[in-house]
Amino acid sequence: MGLIQREIERAGIPTISVSIVRKLTEEVKAPRAVFLRWPMGHPLGEPGRVDQQTVVVKRALEALEKIKEPGTIVDLPYRWRRYDDIRKDVVIT
């Protein structure tokens, strides 16, 4: 995913990715990413959990606007299946 992201960014379109394997995202030097320690196949959460999916997409787009340093990975504080977590505020600096 990171390799494709780099090509898009190189062509002049800003990008943001949702990472669930931090090490891979670090190694391919993705321009911008948000990271969740969530299982493979679930970058946006669980089926039917619109609230989870929405919060991840929103945080990713916020990170896109806020990240100024190339290669930044923002760790999102949402633990897997801890539904209270998704109400946590995130300050992306």
Add this chain to the structure above:
Amino acid sequence: MSSFKNRLLARIFTRFPSLVERAAEKAAPLKIEGIPWTPVTKPLKESTVALVTTAGVHLASQKPFDMEDPDGDPTWRELHSDIPREEYTITHDYYDHRDADRDLNIVFPIDRLQELKEEGLIGGVADTHYGFMGHIAGAHVDTLIKETAPEMTRKLVAAGVDVVLLTPG
């Protein structure tokens, strides 16, 4: 590797994410120099957003990704916004996509993006998104970087896309 074995491994990896980290450590390191960078200059509420997923999403009517090649499949499929969700399918043996089969949005958040447009948070949703299969190795890495990813990128540029959100499988 047989498709059954892949699927079994995929289930184990899904259950134990730390194993994925370890597999990533063992993989041959790629030589990657620098970080491409395009600053964001347009407000999100005026921006058209496209999705690129590496979760193996494609339309049932399109050619499935090649699961026989151990190095994966570096090609992409066009995914249109206005296609009924049940026409989408996933071909990818390297992660457990039973949940994603039930709700595509957990790997390809097309409906969530549409809602953000209605909410006015983003300016628009691109008509066309792109699906890759995210298990590319060996010679296909070169094909991806030099041919297929730039080819797809030219289409994003031509369509006037302002922002791309990428999601894995």
